[in-house]
Amino acid sequence: MxxxxxxxxxxxxxxxxxxxxxxxxxxxxxxxxxxxxxxxxxxxxxxxxxxxxxxxxxxxxxxxxxxxxxxxxxxxxxxxxxxxxxxxxxxxxxxxxxxxxxxxxxxxxxxxxxxxxxAHDQTRNARAMAEIDLSRITTRAEADAALSARIDDPALRAFFLQSLDLRQRPPRWRLNLPVLEAEMPKIVxxxxxxxxxxxxxxxxxxxxxxxxxxxxxxxxxxxxxxxxxxxxxxxxxxxxxxxxxxxxxxxxxxxxx
Known part of the structure; x- marks a missing residue:
């Protein structure tokens, strides 16, 4: 459930x-x-x-x-x-x-x-999150800097970063990004x-x-x-x-x- x-x-x-x-x-x-x-x-x-x-x-x-x-x-x-x-x-x-x-x-x-x-497609954002090398990330500021190279909007980055679990080492996304990207036609x-x-x-x-x-x-x-x-x-x-x-x-x- x-x-x-x-x-x-x-x-x-x-x-x-x-x-x-x-x-x-x-x-x-x-x-x-x-x-x-x-x-x-x-x-x-x-x-x-x-x-x-x-x-x-x-x-x-x-x-x-x-x-x-x-x-x-x-x-x-x-x-x-x-x-x-x-x-x-x-x-x-x-x-x-x-x-x-x-x-x-x-x-x-x-x-x-x-x-x-x-008609819009949100796969770009899934890829942007998935492409970050989380093994190099230790703080939210570092994650924001890495994501800024792919996403310009600071408010959107802040929203996505709410789903980054920094308590884990390395950090992990609380999102199943591969499935969300693959299923995007159904989602939109x-x-x-x-x-x-x-x-x-x-x-x-x-x-x-x-x-x-x-x-x-x-x-x-x-x-x-x-x-x-x-x-x-x-x-x-x-x-x-x-x-x-x-x-x-x-x-x-x-x-x-």
Whole structure:
């Protein structure tokens, strides 16, 4: 089963458990601050998706498999339905689960992704991480310097380096990079899943992101007829990291409506 980080409710739970599924190259640890703040009235469980963090390594990374992983976690938590939040790759896995096992989910939050195939390719970033000679790395600063030769964006490097375990000698990536690179067509794609999730769903996007476009709304509404749409000003694809308080408040209002 997937590794999880559980954030118990600060008081007696008044709402269903919230499960959080991170995006590509991320982990449940990335969501620590938001998860703890949302745990004031409910338990929050952040997962490490397969081939990420401390979760098991598998040879494949398809959305039906990722949805089955999430279903196993949800069924282990006790009473269903739960609320489910997914960002990017995790958002697609969450949509896949909602369309195939709708009884498990009360409310769905999809952060900056649509149920469509994308043309962009993230294999360059997997290769950049894999090409670093970790036997020469002893500090995060050294790792950042090595990665800067391949990735210009310091914010993106900082995000990737959250998945570098410097306690190990030599350090190791908490990512199954060969599989993620090989399975990239599935990750940026969409399996064309049919079905209808007839419960409330929030599609929350960064106003400066180009991942969810106006032309995607017809496809979204066909699968999620109760979909609502909201944008966070000044945020891009990493909206939860760029505008965490605004992200948290928007999610809270939707889940508690």
């Amino acid at each position: 997937l590794a999880t980080i559980r954030h118990p409710a600060a008081t007696a739970p008044e709402a269903p458990t919230l499960v959080i599924a991170h995006g590509l190259y991320g982990s449940g640890r990335n969501w620590g601050v938001i998860a703890r703040r949302l745990a004031d009235r409910r338990e929050v469980v952040a997962v490490d998706m397969r081939n990420h963090g401390e979760s098991p390594r598998f040879p494949t990374q398809s959305y039906p498999e990722m949805a089955a992983d999430l279903a196993e976690v949800i069924e282990s938590l006790g009473p269903q339905p739960v609320d489910l939040l997914g960002h990017s790759m995790g958002g697609k896995a969450a949509m896949q689960l909602a369309l195939t096992r709708p009884e498990l989910i009360r409310r769905l939050v999809v952060a900056d992704i649509a149920p469509v195939a994308y 794609g969409w399996p064309g899943t049919l079905g209808v999730f007839d419960h409330p769903a929030l599609f929350l996007t960064g106003a400066e992101s180009r991942y969810v476009l106006p032309e995607h709304r017809e496809t979204i509404r066909a699968l999620f007829p109760k979909a609502r749409f909201a944008k966070i000003p000044g945020a891009g694809h990493w909206l939860h990291a760029e505008k965490p308080r605004e992200f948290e408040e928007t999610v809270r209002v939707f889940l508690e409506a």
